Amino acid sequence: MGKRTEFLYLSEKDTIEAGVLDVEMCIDNAQEVFKLLSIGDYLMGGSSHNSHGLGLVFPKESPFPNMPLAGPDRRFVAMPAYLGGDFDVCGNKWYGSNAANPKKGLPRSVLTLNLNDKDTGEPLAFLSANLLSAARTGAVPGVAARYLARKDSETVAVLGCGQINRSCLRNILSQLPKVKNIVCYDIFETASKKYLDWAREELKVDGRTTMDVQDALKDADVVTVAASRLKPLYIKDEWLKEGVTLLITGPVQTDASYWMSTNLIYDNTKLHETYVQEAVESGDKEQYYDGVIGGPIYRLIDAGKMPKLQDSVSLGDVILGQKEGRKSEKERVTFVACGMAAFDVGLGYALYQKALEKGIGTKLLLWDSPFQA
Numbered sequence: 001m002g003k004r005t006e007f008l009y010l011s012e013k014d015t016i017e018a019g020v021l022d023v024e025m026c027i028d029n030a031q032e033v034f035k036l037l038s039i040g041d042y043l044m045g046g047s048s049h050n051s052h053g054l055g056l057v058f059p060k061e062s063p064f065p066n067m068p069l070a071g072p073d074r075r076f077v078a079m080p081a082y083l084g085g086d087f088d089v090c091g092n093k094w095y096g097s098n099a100a101n102p103k104k105g106l107p108r109s110v111l112t113l114n115l116n117d118k119d120t121g122e123p124l125a126f127l128s129a130n131l132l133s134a135a136r137t138g139a140v141p142g143v144a145a146r147y148l149a150r151k152d153s154e155t156v157a158v159l160g161c162g163q164i165n166r167s168c169l170r171n172i173l174s175q176l177p178k179v180k181n182i183v184c185y186d187i188f189e190t191a192s193k194k195y196l197d198w199a200r201e202e203l204k205v206d207g208r209t210t211m212d213v214q215d216a217l218k219d220a221d222v223v224t225v226a227a228s229r230l231k232p233l234y235i236k237d238e239w240l241k242e243g244v245t246l247l248i249t250g251p252v253q254t255d256a257s258y259w260m261s262t263n264l265i266y267d268n269t270k271l272h273e274t275y276v277q278e279a280v281e282s283g284d285k286e287q288y289y290d291g292v293i294g295g296p297i298y299r300l301i302d303a304g305k306m307p308k309l310q311d312s313v314s315l316g317d318v319i320l321g322q323k324e325g326r327k328s329e330k331e332r333v334t335f336v337a338c339g340m341a342a343f344d345v346g347l348g349y350a351l352y353q354k355a356l357e358k359g360i361g362t363k364l365l366l367w368d369s370p371f372q373a
């Protein structure tokens with residue numbers, strides 16, 4: 001007789017019950033992950049152990065009528081990781097994305113997460129991961145706000161008023177109690193107005209909308225960027241004021257003079273080294289750089305105009321007190337985050353533990369005894 005294997009299924013509603021909307025818990029969880037990233041107690045995909053993930057990219061055309069074709073935001077991506085420390089677990093986030101989804105009443109991307117026993121590979125849990133992924137994405141700039149933003153910050157500019165920036169703002173405001181005002185900018189006025197209504201209602205913060213990026217940045221102490229690629233987002237160096245904290249979660253371009261003068265802190269320099277390696281391996285470095293958040297930075301590093309990634313600072317190093325974060329109230333600090341499976345596994349594991357403790361979710365049977373054992 002072989003071993004019986006059960007795993008826990010957590011629906012979106014179950015993850016809410018287990019605490020996925022608990023901002024402080026998510027930020028503390030992300031902070032622990034940052035520490036493990038800094039000391040190296042983790043693995044992600046690829047030979048470098050630091051790949052963001054493996055994408056299934058669709059061709060522009062195909063002789064096979066059923067094969068999916070390239071389209072806006074259309075892809076599948078697998079994001080595996082092992083996370084050490086108290087987590088000590090493997091997992092994989094898997095998502096499909098298609099800009100046409102909202103017309104079908106679905107989010108742009110649909111995400112799930114598996115957690116697995118690191119030794120046997122048995123599934124421990126299968127989780128609905130849209131909220132989880134948004135929560136971990138927002139918790140990352142939340143940790144950055146905790147460590148890098150000026151504590152007297154009063155105004156936050158929101159560039160790109162979608163779901164991810166809702167999570168980013170929720171987390172950022174939890175760390176900066178003096179914020180009184182938000183300024184919402186989106187290429188669609190309806191999106192920024194809807195966002196402001198949501199922020200007033202849920203976060204009890206006031207603000208305004210604008211259709212002009214420069215105007216959005218005028219008084220901003222903190223800027224959170226999470227726009228999609230519908231249109232390039234450009235910020236001029238002189239639009240960012242002294243002492244600003246720029247938190248980058250989605251693509252943005254600015255002048256070389258800004259990148260070269262800001263105190264730039266990465267989510268994990270090793271992830272960015274891998275992006276550069278993958279760009280070289282792709283055979284079309286420039287096109288690859290165009291498609292990743294760090295592209296504009298890597299180009300300046302390649303040109304010798306910015307410090308090499310090996311000589312740069314990751315947020316985990318700042319949290320551990322090994323490197324300096326913000327050095328003065330006046331300097332402009334930038335934090336860039338590209339998303340790592342380690343954060344999905346970290347938060348997924350915390351929700352799984354909470355669900356076990358509180359009896360949340362549905363136990364599913366893989367087998368009573370494996371047929372092939």
Ligand SMILES: NC(=O)c1ccc[n+]([C@@H]2O[C@H](COP(=O)([O-])OP(=O)(O)OC[C@H]3O[C@@H](n4cnc5c(N)ncnc54)[C@H](O)[C@@H]3O)[C@@H](O)[C@H]2O)c1
Pocket residue numbers: 108137159160161162163164165185186187188191226227228229230231232233234249250251337338339340
């Ligand atoms: N770093 C990470 O871990 C991570 C994780 C998930 C998503 N993301 C990125 O975050 C971004 C937002 O994702 P989302 O799910 O909220 O998308 P979304 O489609 O829900 O919202 C994006 C918003 O950006 C707006 N927008 C597009 N171009 C703009 C521009 N030039 N200026 C201002 N607004 C603009 C759109 O109108 C839309 O309202 C995407 O780029 C996504 O790839 C990053």
